[in-house]
Structure formats: structure tokens, C-alpha cells
Amino acid sequence: MEKKFNKVVLAYSGGLDTSIIIAWLKETYGCEVIAVSANVGQADELEGLEAKALATGASKYIELDLRKEFVEDFIFPAIKANAKYEGKYLLGTSLARPIIGKKLVEVAKAEGADAICHGCTGKGNDQVRFELAIKAFAPDMPIIAPWRVWDIKSRDDEIDYAEARKIPLKINRETNYSKDKNLWHLSHEGLDLENPANEPKYDEILELGVSPEKAPDTPTYVTITFEKGIPVALDGEKMDGVTLIEKLNKIGGANGIGIIDMVENRLVGMKSRGVYETPGGTILYQAHQDLEEITVDKYTAHFKQKVSLELADILYNGYWYSPLTEAINAFVDKTQENVNGDVKLKLYKGNIIEAGMTSPTSLYxxxxxxxxxxxxxxxxxxxxxxxxxxxxxxxxxxxxxxxx
Structure with a gap:
């Protein structure tokens, strides 16, 4: 017999998985469902979610604007560390999950919920990231992961389930890529991408920009200003992190920057192929790394490269809320004390070309x-x-x- 829950907080994106989970939770546990959407910069994907959640059975819908905290407490530390998983992936999904997991716990406690639910599959990394974050702040909170217990076996089965219950979906069977979007990136997985022999259909799947072939024939120049390793201005104009990343996403995307096709090693053991769009992030990583070349001494820089690899693995594997992450971030912060100055870059058809830099704390x-x-x-x-x-x-x- 299934355990009964009175009130469940659901991490709700309105995508295929969570669109059917509200109905499944109510049918399976007879519980009240509170749908919680975290705004981490996915923009238009949040439109209409409240109406949809309530129409499909949620008793309450809560939307949390986490963009500022996401940038300042998660993205900026990753930039300062130059953390890349397996040398390519800028941790777009990995960085967003810990803050969402933390906020789900806050909502669950405030609402008196007796369980938290997520829609991650049993094959993916996100189940680990969400659940480790939840355990960090509510170690005894029950966690429901439908993909690990229900009879649904595929995304086609999910669509069948939704159609039988007249649950509206934004996708169909032909465009059923698995995507994750936030301020930092957009990922694409599934369908033809599951075969590494297939070239991605960039003209069909790209949303944050264009392919390098379709980028302008003239270069675009940008100048980024850093203070203690944190980007604070674009082309001489001071701005907050959210705005800066949004602007760089548009500029980088228009120039075909930040498209990565990668077969990565998932935490759960398998290899997985995905296409990532990270235009603004790719520019910021390059600018920051360039500035460190003239502001960080040789032995610190070389040791930091080793630390960056370790931190990328830790973050990818969901261990953001750990003593080791705190210790590494403290080390990284120390290395950033003199990472100040301007970096000028030329963006041209998918390429980022150094065009000069200056620093008041340069060692050159x-x-x-x-x-x-x-x-x-x-x-x-x-x-x-x-x-x-x-x-x-x-x-x-x-x-x-x-x-x-």
C-alpha cells in the first residue's frame, strides 16, 4: 500500500514531466499539491503556468524569482573558479538545481507540507542534485520521484497519459526534445541527438542564437569589466549580473557563440549526448580567464586549474552544499582579490578572439x-x-x- 501524504510540494516547470505529475500525485496519494516554479531566467516558459497548474489539479501555485540569487551566489562563483565539467560544460543545469532544492524546502516548511516531489528521471543527474540539496536543509523530508516508481516508461507514454486526461502540452511527439532553460544556458537532449553519429539540426533546435554560419560577416566587439573576479560592467556601463548576462546572451547568440555538442559522463554511470547553448557564459568565462593571465601569479594560477576541475566535478555531482565546496570557494575568493580590469573581445562567427586587456592590478x-x-x-x-x-x-x- 502506498504511503499517504496530505500535502506535497512539487517542483513545477510546466514541462512534459511535471505537467502530468500533478494528476499522478493526486491519483496515487490522494494529496493536495502545491506547484512551485522557480524563475531562474527561463523567461517565457513561465507564462501561463499558474493557470495551467491550477487547471490540472494544483491547490496552489507559487512562483519564486531567484534570478539575482542564482547569479550572485551560484553563477559568479563558477565564473571565478573557471569551473568547466570535462573541459566543456559550463554547468548550466548543475548550478540551478541547488538553489531550487533549497527554496523547495523553504516552501515546504512554510506550507506545512509532508513531502517534496520532483520530475527528474531515474537515469539523470538532476535527481541527485535536487535530493542532496533537499537533504542539506531538511534531512528527514520524504522525497517523491515518480520516474522511479510509476508505470510510465517513456516520453511517449507520458504524452499518452496527458492526452487521456486532457492535460495541455507545449510539445508533440516530433519535437519532443528534453530541454532545460535558465538565464545561464539552454540544453537539448533526446530524439536524433541520442545517436552521436548525427549532426545536430542547429537551424531547428537553437533558441538563444544562430549557428556560426548564419552569424554576421562583421565582428562585434565587447569590453567586460571585472572587480575581484566578478563581471560588473559591459562596454563601460555598470549593470547588475542578471542584466549583464541577458545582454551578453543576445550579443553572443547573434554571433554564434557558445554552442557545445558534448558526450558527457553522467554521475549515474552512463554517457549522455547533449547540445548546450551558453552564449553569455562562454564570453564571461573567456574574458575572466584572460584577465587572470595578467593578474594571478604562476603558482596560484596552476594550482587553481586543479581546483577548478575538482569544483566542476563536485558541482556536477550535486555536492554544492558541502564543506569541501565552501572550502574551495574560499580559496577561489582569495585568488580573485587582484582580478580587476577590462577585457576586450572580438566575437566573430562562433569565435571569441582576444582584442586587448588592461588591469590596475596587473603583474605584467x-x-x-x-x-x-x-x-x-x-x-x-x-x-x-x-x-x-x-x-x-x-x-x-x-x-x-x-x-x-
Whole structure:
């Protein structure tokens, strides 16, 4: 016999999964369902959700505007760390799930709910990200994951379920890509993309921009200003993080920037192919990384590269709310104290080309690096340095020839 719940908070996006889950929860548990939508920058996808949720059985609809917090507490730390999963993925979905999970707990406590439900599949990463976030703030809260228990086996089955109950859907069987959209990115999975041999139908699936072939024949220049590793201005105009990313998404998308086709290693063990659109994020990562080249010393920069890989894995795997994440972010913040200045980039047909940068805290000395005369580098000193630095190699060579 199924456990009975009186009131369930549902993470509600209005997509295929959550569109049918309200009805399924009521049929299965006889419970009240509170649909909670998190605004993390998916814009028009939120339109009409309240009416739809209430019409399909929800007792209450709550929309949370999390954009500012999403940017400042999740996206900015990822930029400062240069965190990329497997060298390509800018963690668009991974960054959004922890804040949503945290807010679901806040709503559940405020509403007196006795369970939280999400629509993630049993094959994906998001189930882990949501549930670890929930456990971090409500360790004993029951979690309902329909995909792990119901009889529905495919997205076609879901559509059948919806049609039988006259639940409206925004997709059909032919355009049934699995998508996730927020301020930072848009992902595409499923259908023809499941076969890595297929070239993505970019002209059909892209929403945040165009393919490089359709980008303008003239370049676009942007200048981004950073303070302590955080982007604070675009082309000399100060603006908040949400606005800056929105503007860069439009500029980058129009120039074919930030399209990634990737087969990644999911946390649950399988490989998964997806296409990601991250135009603004790709520009910001490049600008930030460029600025670090002149503002961060060699040994800190090299060690930070190792830390960035570790943090990307941690975030991808859902461990945002952990002591290790806190410790790494504290280290990263220390490395960003001098990451200040302007970075100019040229955007052209999917390419980001460096076009100059300046910093008031730069470690680069033009006169020291010059091929001409300088005041603080004696070229004769390098002979002794090389002799000491190369001593181990010299000893190995002597041992091989028997002359030690």
C-alpha cells in the first residue's frame, strides 16, 4: 500500500514531466499539491503556468524569482573558479538545481507540507542534485520521484497519459526534445541527438542564437569589466549580473557563440549526448580567464586549474552544499582579490578572439618582458639558473655513460 501524504510540494516547470505529475500525485496519494516554479531566467516558459497548474489539479501555485540569487551566489562563483565539467560544460543545469532544492524546502516548511516531489528521471543527474540539496536543509523530508516508481516508461507514454486526461502540452511527439532553460544556458537532449553519429539540426533546435554560419560577416566587439573576479560592467556601463548576462546572451547568440555538442559522463554511470547553448557564459568565462593571465601569479594560477576541475566535478555531482565546496570557494575568493580590469573581445562567427586587456592590478611588466633593455632582468643570471635547474638531467646522463 502506498504511503499517504496530505500535502506535497512539487517542483513545477510546466514541462512534459511535471505537467502530468500533478494528476499522478493526486491519483496515487490522494494529496493536495502545491506547484512551485522557480524563475531562474527561463523567461517565457513561465507564462501561463499558474493557470495551467491550477487547471490540472494544483491547490496552489507559487512562483519564486531567484534570478539575482542564482547569479550572485551560484553563477559568479563558477565564473571565478573557471569551473568547466570535462573541459566543456559550463554547468548550466548543475548550478540551478541547488538553489531550487533549497527554496523547495523553504516552501515546504512554510506550507506545512509532508513531502517534496520532483520530475527528474531515474537515469539523470538532476535527481541527485535536487535530493542532496533537499537533504542539506531538511534531512528527514520524504522525497517523491515518480520516474522511479510509476508505470510510465517513456516520453511517449507520458504524452499518452496527458492526452487521456486532457492535460495541455507545449510539445508533440516530433519535437519532443528534453530541454532545460535558465538565464545561464539552454540544453537539448533526446530524439536524433541520442545517436552521436548525427549532426545536430542547429537551424531547428537553437533558441538563444544562430549557428556560426548564419552569424554576421562583421565582428562585434565587447569590453567586460571585472572587480575581484566578478563581471560588473559591459562596454563601460555598470549593470547588475542578471542584466549583464541577458545582454551578453543576445550579443553572443547573434554571433554564434557558445554552442557545445558534448558526450558527457553522467554521475549515474552512463554517457549522455547533449547540445548546450551558453552564449553569455562562454564570453564571461573567456574574458575572466584572460584577465587572470595578467593578474594571478604562476603558482596560484596552476594550482587553481586543479581546483577548478575538482569544483566542476563536485558541482556536477550535486555536492554544492558541502564543506569541501565552501572550502574551495574560499580559496577561489582569495585568488580573485587582484582580478580587476577590462577585457576586450572580438566575437566573430562562433569565435571569441582576444582584442586587448588592461588591469590596475596587473603583474605584467612590459619593460621586463621586452626584448630590449630593461632595468630588473640580467640575462647573464640565466646561465647559473639553468646549470642548477638542469643538474638532475646532467647526473642521469653521466650515470648512463658511466662517468659519475
Amino acid at each position: 611588466s612590459e619593460q621586463t618582458a621586452s626584448f630590449g633593455e630593461d632595468d630588473d632582468y640580467n640575462q647573464a643570471d640565466s646561465a647559473g639558473f639553468i646549470n642548477l635547474y638542469g643538474l638532475p638531467i646532467k647526473m642521469i646522463a653521466k650515470a648512463k655513460e658511466g662517468s659519475l
